[in-house]
Amino acid sequence: xxxxxxxxxxxxxxxRIARIAHAQxxxxxxxxxxxxxxxxxxxxxxxxxxxxxMPALDQELRSVHLECEPSxxxxxDAPELAEWACQGPVRWRGxxxxxxxxxxxxxxxxxxxxxLAQGSSELVLDLPLxxxxxxxxxxxxxxxxxxxxxxxxxxxxxxxxxxxxxTAPSQWRGELKASALAAQTPDGRFALAGVALSGPFEIANxxxxxxxxxxxxxxxxxxxxxxxxxxxxxxxxAVSLDLAMVGQGGRWQVDRLSLGEDGFSAxxxxxxxxxxxxxxxxxxxxAIGIDLDRHYERYLGGVMTWLGQRDVSARGQLDVRxxxxxxxxxxxxxxxxEDVGLRHPAGRYDLVGVTGELGFRDDGxxxxxxxxxxxxxxxxxxxxxxxxxxxxxxxxxLVAQSPVVxxxxxxxxxxDALRIxxxxxxxxxxxxxxxxxxxxxxxxxxxxxWPAFPGRLDASLPRLRYSGERLTVDGxxxxxxxxxxxxxxxxxxxxxFGVAPALSADVRMRGLDLQPMxxxxxxxxxEGRLDGDxxxxxxxxxxxxAFDADLRSQESGRRRISQLAVxxxxxxxxxxxxxGLQGRLLGAFDSFSYRRIGLSCRLANDVCExxxxxxxxxxxxxxxxxxxxxITIRGFQRRVDWPVLLGRLQAMLRGAAPxxx
Amino acid sequence: xxxxxxxxxxxxxxVLAACVTINVYFPAAEAERAAREFVDDVIGRSGNGxxxxxxxxxxxxxxxxxxxxxxxxHAQADxxxxxxxxxxxxxxxxxxxxxxxxxxxxxxIGMTADGRIAVRDPASLPLRERATLNQLVAEDNRDRDAVxxxxxxxxxxxxxxxxxxxxxxxxxxxRAGAGWYYQGAGGSWTRK
Numbered sequence: 001x002x003x004x005x006x007x008x009x010x011x012x013x014x015x016r017i018a019r020i021a022h023a024q025x026x027x028x029x030x031x032x033x034x035x036x037x038x039x040x041x042x043x044x045x046x047x048x049x050x051x052x053x054m055p056a057l058d059q060e061l062r063s064v065h066l067e068c069e070p071s072x073x074x075x076x077d078a079p080e081l082a083e084w085a086c087q088g089p090v091r092w093r094g095x096x097x098x099x100x101x102x103x104x105x106x107x108x109x110x111x112x113x114x115x116l117a118q119g120s121s122e123l124v125l126d127l128p129l130x131x132x133x134x135x136x137x138x139x140x141x142x143x144x145x146x147x148x149x150x151x152x153x154x155x156x157x158x159x160x161x162x163x164x165x166x167t168a169p170s171q172w173r174g175e176l177k178a179s180a181l182a183a184q185t186p187d188g189r190f191a192l193a194g195v196a197l198s199g200p201f202e203i204a205n206x207x208x209x210x211x212x213x214x215x216x217x218x219x220x221x222x223x224x225x226x227x228x229x230x231x232x233x234x235x236x237x238a239v240s241l242d243l244a245m246v247g248q249g250g251r252w253q254v255d256r257l258s259l260g261e262d263g264f265s266a267x268x269x270x271x272x273x274x275x276x277x278x279x280x281x282x283x284x285x286x287a288i289g290i291d292l293d294r295h296y297e298r299y300l301g302g303v304m305t306w307l308g309q310r311d312v313s314a315r316g317q318l319d320v321r322x323x324x325x326x327x328x329x330x331x332x333x334x335x336x337x338e339d340v341g342l343r344h345p346a347g348r349y350d351l352v353g354v355t356g357e358l359g360f361r362d363d364g365x366x367x368x369x370x371x372x373x374x375x376x377x378x379x380x381x382x383x384x385x386x387x388x389x390x391x392x393x394x395x396x397x398l399v400a401q402s403p404v405v406x407x408x409x410x411x412x413x414x415x416d417a418l419r420i421x422x423x424x425x426x427x428x429x430x431x432x433x434x435x436x437x438x439x440x441x442x443x444x445x446x447x448x449x450w451p452a453f454p455g456r457l458d459a460s461l462p463r464l465r466y467s468g469e470r471l472t473v474d475g476x477x478x479x480x481x482x483x484x485x486x487x488x489x490x491x492x493x494x495x496x497f498g499v500a501p502a503l504s505a506d507v508r509m510r511g512l513d514l515q516p517m518x519x520x521x522x523x524x525x526x527e528g529r530l531d532g533d534x535x536x537x538x539x540x541x542x543x544x545x546a547f548d549a550d551l552r553s554q555e556s557g558r559r560r561i562s563q564l565a566v567x568x569x570x571x572x573x574x575x576x577x578x579x580g581l582q583g584r585l586l587g588a589f590d591s592f593s594y595r596r597i598g599l600s601c602r603l604a605n606d607v608c609e610x611x612x613x614x615x616x617x618x619x620x621x622x623x624x625x626x627x628x629x630x631i632t633i634r635g636f637q638r639r640v641d642w643p644v645l646l647g648r649l650q651a652m653l654r655g656a657a658p659x660x661x
Numbered sequence: 662x663x664x665x666x667x668x669x670x671x672x673x674x675x676v677l678a679a680c681v682t683i684n685v686y687f688p689a690a691e692a693e694r695a696a697r698e699f700v701d702d703v704i705g706r707s708g709n710g711x712x713x714x715x716x717x718x719x720x721x722x723x724x725x726x727x728x729x730x731x732x733x734x735h736a737q738a739d740x741x742x743x744x745x746x747x748x749x750x751x752x753x754x755x756x757x758x759x760x761x762x763x764x765x766x767x768x769x770i771g772m773t774a775d776g777r778i779a780v781r782d783p784a785s786l787p788l789r790e791r792a793t794l795n796q797l798v799a800e801d802n803r804d805r806d807a808v809x810x811x812x813x814x815x816x817x818x819x820x821x822x823x824x825x826x827x828x829x830x831x832x833x834x835x836r837a838g839a840g841w842y843y844q845g846a847g848g849s850w851t852r853k
Binding site: 223228230306498499538540 | 750782783804811
């Protein structure tokens, strides 16, 4: 109600009102002046409002100035009836120049219509006077309008048409249609483009100037970007959207934002807040159900590529529900998997038929169970057989309740005391005691594209740990092979599934039977036993880049070497010319006795520093023969180019004739 | 009673005096050379980078058990970056750079102070391209991290990783083209 008024009887009407307050708007320092129509001049209406506040829309306009020339005209829809109309430009501080505001009312003032326009956009309000509801219609609202309503986002384009009807004292109902909507946050991390949707919505007044909004629409086209997530829906899509939120201005509590189509559904609840220093979008609860066969590529392909898992294919049904804390920390996860498969194109992993439940908790004392089974688990080309994981999760950790047995090549790999802490940045993300039992070496060697070693593999690792990006083995890996032992200590692999995996280890070989070994390698035949030490072995991308190797034969037992093996050893050592009488002698015998074999190589910077049984004059002997005829292979070349040496070794393994340089 | 103890201490000191101290210096010049070679190969000489200023004493050094009167030996490390794995990463980065170059020029991405790259201002890109750019940047950073770590480890000094990273960061910025963005130590972006 007007609190103060000044009325002057002149040619003009000049009304000043200090303040008008209404539930949705508040105006201060209004001044209305009206000059009636004269002989030579039209009537004129001027309205000035110093301050206009609309808290629900979070708007405050200053120095509003409206001017128009009211006139009586025939009603467009009923020409025999007359109406008052007044349309003119409206300005306010900071506003653009092309706004106009007008009103129309029946001559008996039974209805008033207000029209706010900018360019081709217009907002038309039918105000109720007696027995009618207020109806607002929006036509061709452009991005500029949205910028005023939600200024935190940059609205780049689009068009909105809608209708809103005041159906109850604190309630509005309407329909909305949007096309080509494009908007983004200032840093470009969250964005929409080409969004077309339509559907009904409802707005209701709540206490303290808050509004509740409920909307249901169908999205027929558009793209959404949210950090690393990107989804694009082509023209003709039919994605249903459902929104329920409460709030005002830049702060909204989202009770539910869900979207779905056949085979995919996602629902988020959380907060939209751009008022403070916190993140703009804060999700508290996310639930996703996805038919991976149909929708993996569209909804998860992008984020998987961002994680370095490009071109992965997936199948099965996955339903997952995730709870997040204020700071974005994962506190709960519950997933149900049905026949889920995941395959990496390079064969790094190949999961088949994963079914069951997965539960994770990092929320006080809350617990969750996991019972997951799989039909096949391929890892780095090793086909592990069907298995089962039963675990309990609490405080950020998953602890297996029983040993996990993974069958492989007729034997098994057993993980005991398996503990997984997926989000532990400093400590062990995974730890287990590993036991390898009765694994067929030939199949294993073939899987790794090594020569076909015979035998079976038994080994036990007291502790396997994965921390940061590093897999380490505490203790020694003891392998029995070739009737001797190979002990691998200080085994560590950095970035095992990432870029350029780096393996480091110390290897100790004792008493390996040379005969089956050389036969497997196609190295001719050497009878005897081999001891060896490879200290500081480093493989980068599974190729040797450094090691300090020392191989020597044991000085007991039957020691014989075939002619072919002599030739092979000679070429490895840097070649050597065997001509004339010696050559004929070499050719005449099938095999020779030897006393010692010694070969060492220190690899660094692509150069192999070679050695063997060291002599006094600086030369070294690779093979020291015995008996008659006595064969001696001496080496003189100390520094050998590693790629060249490797080439020779590979040529030998492939069975090519060794070159004598 | 103290005399035997004093003799013991004296002989211990004499023994120690015979020890040799090895000061292992971070090979700044070698690292720079290796970094320059790597960066030149990936970027090509297309950037209008100014030639690096001659600075002799840029290396940092690590010394152990240094006693003034003990003889010292210098261990000179050789920064080798020629392993096949590093070559493969380099080739991959060189190829990827062709796609990244226009985004450096537009300012959508820039070089960080720790030898990586980051998305800086993607606002002008269509959404699909933005998503692809995020993925390429993540991939490139994984490659960069692997290279810096491997060079340090391969030379037997994992603790050099930070300095190698720094050296590379300087070289990347040197070789950056005119108008490209890079990040200073404080985090603010500067245009070259």
